[in-house]
Amino acid sequence: MQAIILAAGKSTRTYPLTATKPKPLLKIANKTILEHNLEQLALVKDINEVIIIIGYQKEQIIDVIVNKYQNEYKRNDFGKHAENSKIKNKIKLRYFEQKEQLGTGHALMQVKDALHDRFIVMNGDDLFSGKDIANAVKHKYAVLGAKVKEPSRFGIIVSHKNGDKNLVNEIVEKPKAFIGNIANTGLYVFDKKIFDYKLKKSSRGEFEIIDFVNFLIKDEGVNVETVSDYWFSIGYPWDLLEANEFFVNKINKTKSIKGNVILGKGTKLLSGTYIEGNVVIGENCKIGPNCYLRGSTSIGNNCHIGQAVEIKNSIIGDNSKVPHLSYIGDSVIGENVNLGAGTITANLRHDNANIKSIVKDELVDSGRRKFGVIIGDNVHTGIHTTLYPGRKLWPGTSTLPGEIVRKDKIS
Known part of the structure; x- marks a missing residue:
């Protein structure tokens, strides 16, 4: 059975984080969404091949496939697919490009000739559980709710x-x-029969995968399989925080050192560093001296968290630095960010109301009483x-002292 990951789209609701990278490459517990989903698919015994449909910032996704999952790789034209190779559980892995962003149904049609019979389709920017996927594929046709x-x-x-x-x-x-x-999670179980149906463009001018479902509802019947493990929809930047809390806590149950702390290779904890709660720290980081990490916090690779810094319930991207005298709370910080001394993120309103944030010119309730800031890649803040x-803060911006x-x- 094959699995198709839809990873071609450009997400603007998660700006500024996705202004420089595709949403499936956002990290949770120091691992990309794409990697989380590949690992869960590897747990489903029926799955023997994964096809990733790429588009926006395609080279970045290809690099993840090449560097972490493929033993041998031959770079072909992006409209083709990479040579079949295998991830850890002997699942074949390849990619196809959706050159025009004409909807999820159009994306699926790009791989029509590569499909054998039954297959699953899943959104590449949500997080799914192998247990729930395995339950869904027990049905001939299904949608995961x-x-x-x-x-x-x-x-x-x-x-x-x-x-x-x-x-x-x-x-x-x-x-x-x-x-x-x-809710419809965006994970479906189909077979090649769906390509007998002819899709028409929706009012948005796109070919929608949901129209395939509507045809099947009338002709065959589609089962609802309800999530029993987990599903995280990353619709807004702050949704990463809830998912990070879940996965950081989950990792602690299986593979922890120093109580409830995960340390990557080459990472050093200096004198006076105090860690409370579940924390994941990547490779080659320098933590301390005299800093405080708490809550469900994830720190990427090659980071420096320094003197008199407190980080609480936050995600810090690769190659970022918070060197001294700063507070980062309930926030998401991108890659290659440098926060000047005394940078402070407020994360609580005086009236204790939920924090709101501007998304596509609209003020959106985050649903979180405590929520700090979202900082894109390559940002520098001045002291204080x-x-x-x-x-x-959008990618590449800076602030004055x-x-x-x-x-x-x-x-």
Whole structure:
């Protein structure tokens, strides 16, 4: 059985983090979303090949495939696929390019000739569990659903019982009135029959994968398999924090040293470093002296966290530096970031209300009472920079010494 990972799209709701990289390469617990999903697919015995559909910033995804998963690699034209090689559990891995971003249905049609019979399709920027995938593939046709607290944010599955089956009636996109709380996760079980159907462009001018589902609902019946393990939808930058908390805590149960701390190769903890909670630290980092790491924190590779720095419940990207006298709380920091001495991220409103943030010119409730900042790649802050909660710094921007960041800084 084959698995198709949809990783071609460009995400603007997760800017500034995805202004420089595709969303599947955002890191959680110091591992990319793509790697998390590949490892979970490796746990499903029915899966013997993974096809990744690439587009936006395609070279970055190819580098991950080449550097971490392929033993042998021959660079072909991006419209072709790499030579079949194998990841750790002998699953073949290759990629195809979606040259035009014409929707998820169009992406799937790019690999039509490479498919054998049954296959799964999954969003490449959400996090799925191997256990739930294995349960879904027990059905001939299926969609994976998950209970959610805010149904109006998702496509909601309306279903009915038919004996021991739970069959889809319809999937309603972001309903205004309550019709249920089982969201479409974007993972489907299909076979090549779907290509007998002819898709038409939607009102958005795209070919939608959901139209394949609608055809199958009428002709065959589609089962709903509900998540029993986990699913994380990374719709906004702050969604990374919840996923990071989950995976950092999960890692602690299986492979920890120094109590509940994971240290990468070559990383040094200097005198006076105090760590409380579940923390993952990458390779070749210098931590300390006299710093405080707490909460569910993930620090990338080649980072420096220095004198009198406190980091709480945050994600720090590769090659970033917080050298001295700073507080980073409930925040996501990109790669190659340097925070000047005394940089402070505020993460709590005086009235204790949820933090809101601007996304595509709209003020969006993060759902988090404590939420700091989102900083893109290659950002530098001047000494004594203060950032209001929910604010963002775009890639390559900088602040002046003593600057107070009250609004998103795009340039």
